[in-house]
Amino acid sequence: MIFERTARFKRAAKKLTAQDRERLAKALVLYERDPSHPSLGVKRIQGTKGIWEGRASEAIRFTFEKIDGGILLRNVGAHDPTLKRP
Template identity: 40%
Template structure:
């Protein structure tokens, strides 16, 4: 599946500890093949429409949405990012999508 990263995701990713970055990079291909694999504990964030969260570790999560055949990674960080997603619009401004 194709994927893109928002600038917000890129900035949050840059602030992560190196071991967490490495873990995300390691699990990315697995996630793209099957976002609903049980270890990711993927679930929709309430009252956000099409924004989902997935578990990277017990402490770290990432959020994303799926638009047709593209996964857009919105944010990554501690569990607190979920509350921020509830406050954000369910729509992504595609002018801020970056490839990595």
């Protein structure tokens, strides 16, 4: 599976704590193995066309679009700010 990252995702990921970056990495590995794993809580974001969210931890969310052969990671961070600008 291909994981492409937007510039915004890269900037936001750098702002995460080391612990949150590790959680994100584990969540992406889990997504690659089983996109429907319950701990990821993957669901489409209401009011958008084709933008999805997943959980890296209780507080950290990542947003993405499904593309051919993988996903385009759009944003990552705390729940509310991340989902306001997916």
